[in-house]
Amino acid sequence: MIMMGDTGSGKTHQLRHVCDSLVRSSSAQTRIHVLDRHGDIDVQGASSVFFSQSADFGINPLELNPDPHYGGVRKRVQAFISGINRTSQRLGHRQEAVLRNLLLDLYRSMGFSLDDPRTWHAANAAEIYSVPGKEDRLYLEVPYEEIDRAKKCGIRWDGDEKAWWCPHGEHTGERRRWPAKVAGQRYPTLLDAIRFSNNRLKAMFLGSSQQAVRSLEAVQRVAKSLAVKQRRAARMAEVMVGEEEISAELAEARAKAIAAYTAAVNAMVTGRELDDLLKYDSIETVKSVVDRLENFYAMGVFRSVPPPHDPGAKVHRYVMTALHDDAQKLLVDTKAEEIFSRAMQRGEQSEVRDVLVVDEATVFISDEKDHILNRIAKEGRKFGVMLLLASQGPGHFTDDLMSAAGTKVMLGFDRNQWRDANRMLGMSTKALEWIIPRRRCVITMKVAGELQSGTHWVNFQAL
Known part of the structure; x- marks a missing residue:
């Protein structure tokens, strides 16, 4: 369903009305x-x-979605990167490659194989780690580098269990930064990605292989400086001043590089050091990726603790008013991906199981064919997913979305939208003139087995 109407046309009121109607008419599932x-x-x-x-x-x-056909590590990583690239600041080509390699290595380090679907389940992830006789303690996942911060928050250490804990009822405020410790394998979080990337950054900065690269870069700089000065002197038919000093500096740089590479070769233990160095590009690139991840974490969308929705409520509402536009886009994309991924895993349905309502949809719509909202519009019906998008006019929607929508509700547009309404919706001038915001609207609905949409002229005052 697509709902269109200028500010003040009653769009929000109608959205509430549709949601209330769905609550009453849909199944308990x-x-x-x-x-x-x-x-x-x-x-x-x-x-x-x-x-x-x-x-x-x-x-x-x-x-992860553990389904072998619709889920997996590579799809999740690509979906995350695609979501970032739909924000106002896209990743550069090098940043994208480095982030992909960092995330893939993070999954491997936590026991998730790229090619083995049997490892894509977080075994027992729902089971909170507990100890008989200490049921009042909630054990937490506190990384080594955040121990001091945890202590300041009153988190305590259990020497017997080798774990940090706080009382069950006191896992609030800043303490929620650290998720509950679970018995078994768990999925990585954005905070895990930041820590993992920082560790890789430190290894590159301190490791001998990176020292070797930096030494080689020093050789290149000195050699380039010498070559430039030699060419300039030759052009001017002059004797080059300072050639001996630069040549000595070049020889010293070469000696340092040779020593660094010798140390790097002697220090190899895993056999993957060179591959790691190449795929992470440079310290500067990894640092820029870490900065982006930390910025995304600071947006307030990605946390390890799930939203505290009432599981018994039929409507889960995500209020995004305090979030920046980029954060809102990431939230909508991630939630829509999650809903659709689980729906495909569930299989074909004969009734609606999930309804996704997106207001001010123009902010979140993309022209990309594989964008999640476009995919749901085209394929969601089969899997029991209903999509309700609302915005101010037909020009805010792509042609694909318009074609896929079974129901279109027109609450009233400014005259500058009439051309789009005529082209995209086939609306006549007579119909557009008949609409009066909050009093009369026009609704078109597709019926299964029919090519033409039925048109309904609705007078709210007569209802």
């Missing part, structure tokens, strides 16, 4: 996900969660 950009789609009975930079919960963008 249906879940309605409202991605609320402005915080005004307050559906009755909804479990609402407010996202912000200071929130201690979020969505895990690295959680």
Whole structure:
């Protein structure tokens, strides 16, 4: 369903009305996900969660779909990178390659094979680690480099269990930064990716192989400087001043490089040192990737603790008013990917199981054929996923989205939108003139087995 109407045309009111109707008419298994950009789609009975930079919960963008056909490590990594590239600052080609290699290595380090679907399940990940006789303690995953920060927050150490803990009822505030320790394999989080990348950065900075590369770069700089001065002197038919000093500097740089490469070869233990060095490009590139990951973490979307929605509520509302546009895009993309991925794994359905409601859809729509909203619009019906997009006019939607929408609700446009309405919707001037915001609208609906859409002229005052 696509709902279109200028500001003040009653679009938000109609969105609430549709959601309330879906709550009443859908089955008990249906879940309605409202991605609320402005915080005004307050559906009755909804479990609402407010996202912000200071929130201690979020969505895990690295959680895998374990299905061998629709999920896996490579698909999750690519989806995460694609989401980043739809923000206002795309990754450069080198950054994208480095981030992909870092994430793939992170999954490998945590026991998830790229090619073995049997490893894609987080075994027992839902089981919180507990100790008989210490049921009041909630054990936490606290990395070594954050121990001091955890201590300041009152997190305590259990020497017998070799783990950090806090009382069950006190896992609040900043303590929520550290997720509960689980018995078994767990999926990586964005915080894990940041820590892993920082460790790789430190290894590159301190490791002998990187020292060798830096020494080689020093040789290149001195050699280039010498060559430039020699060419300039030859052109001017002059004797080059300082040639002996530069030649001595070049010889010293060569000696350092040879010593560094000798040390690097002697230090090889895994047999993968050279491959690691090549695929991570440079210290500067890895550092820029780490900076981007830390910026995304600071946005308040990606956390290891899931949103505290009421599992019994039929409507889960994601209030995004406090988030930056880029953070909102990442949240919508990630949540939509999660919903659609699970729907495909569930298989074909005879009824609606998930409803995804996106207000101000123009912010989140993409022309890319494989963008998640385009995929749901074209394929979601088969898997029981309904998509409801709302925006101000037909020009805000792609032709593919318009073609895929079974129902289009037109609540009233400014005259500068009429040309788009005529081209994309086949709306006549008579129909557009008949619409009066909050009083009359036009709805077109496709019926299975029919090529033409049925048109309904709706007078709200007569209902």
